[in-house]
Amino acid sequence: MIAGIKETAELIKSAQYVTAFTGAGISVESGIPPFRGENGLWNRYNPEFLEISYFRNYPEKSWKLIKEIFYDYFGQAEPNRAHRVLARMEAEGILESIITQNIDNLHQMAGSKKVFEFHGHSRTLICTECGRETAASVQKLETLPPRCSHCGGLLKPMFVFFGEGIPEQAAQDSYQAARTSDVFLIIGSTGEIMPASMIPAYARENGARIIEVNIEPSNYTHTVTDLFLQGKATEIMNQLAVELGI
Numbered sequence: 001m002i003a004g005i006k007e008t009a010e011l012i013k014s015a016q017y018v019t020a021f022t023g024a025g026i027s028v029e030s031g032i033p034p035f036r037g038e039n040g041l042w043n044r045y046n047p048e049f050l051e052i053s054y055f056r057n058y059p060e061k062s063w064k065l066i067k068e069i070f071y072d073y074f075g076q077a078e079p080n081r082a083h084r085v086l087a088r089m090e091a092e093g094i095l096e097s098i099i100t101q102n103i104d105n106l107h108q109m110a111g112s113k114k115v116f117e118f119h120g121h122s123r124t125l126i127c128t129e130c131g132r133e134t135a136a137s138v139q140k141l142e143t144l145p146p147r148c149s150h151c152g153g154l155l156k157p158m159f160v161f162f163g164e165g166i167p168e169q170a171a172q173d174s175y176q177a178a179r180t181s182d183v184f185l186i187i188g189s190t191g192e193i194m195p196a197s198m199i200p201a202y203a204r205e206n207g208a209r210i211i212e213v214n215i216e217p218s219n220y221t222h223t224v225t226d227l228f229l230q231g232k233a234t235e236i237m238n239q240l241a242v243e244l245g246i
């Protein structure tokens, strides 16, 4: 057994408010690569296509990659054991909420209900002119860039581009959850993306015990983390589920 699993289970069992904070690492075993690192998307693509100014100036070029990566490719992914264990923990009443930086919808697909999407999501497209929203599932992405059926304005996925602010409600909900937590579980996040990277510190200010799951140490490991569980998210979360008896 991986060191720290038993202690983690005990902490979770005796906690009042447990929050999970997830990054790209939790979805790697669902076949979605992270942005950074050895197999990261930024080794294959220039990230400029996700800059809001580039998107406005070159919507067709930007959308070509958005469609290829976030809809054709990410769209095939299924939740893995780590997503499912979190959903089960919530159903059992031992996990209060999830704050995710991911935009892939895999927590919801696994059955999680209370998910704060700090960087938005890819389920919906929003018109940059009239603000009308369209489900991505009904919008045909045959002609790019996609246009609003109401006013003809440019449609944009409802996830946060570089240079955009964090959705207000998601930010408020996330900060509130962190500040209420007494156990805070970080799974697969480098801690390099501001302002999301600050969230675990808010939990720590509240006195929360910080448990981290990652294949390698991150920016959190030697700063806020109390208990570092090294390994793949699916393996660690599977062992945790066994230890929690769920």
Ligand code: NAD
Pocket: 022, 023, 024, 025, 026, 027, 028, 029, 032, 033, 034, 035, 036, 037, 100, 101, 102, 103, 104, 105, 119, 187, 188, 189, 190, 191, 192, 193, 196, 213, 214, 215, 216, 218, 231, 232, 233, 234
């Ligand atoms: P990140 O901060 O999300 O880091 C990924 C982390 O996951 C790294 O620390 C890595 O060591 C760890 N990791 C990799 N495989 C793992 C595994 N099997 N189990 C546990 N941990 C594992 O960094 P990023 O990828 O640069 O992402 C930047 C931003 O973009 C974040 O907000 C991220 O959530 C988002 N993003 C989202 C998706 C998605 O929706 N699935 C994919 C890529 C990036």
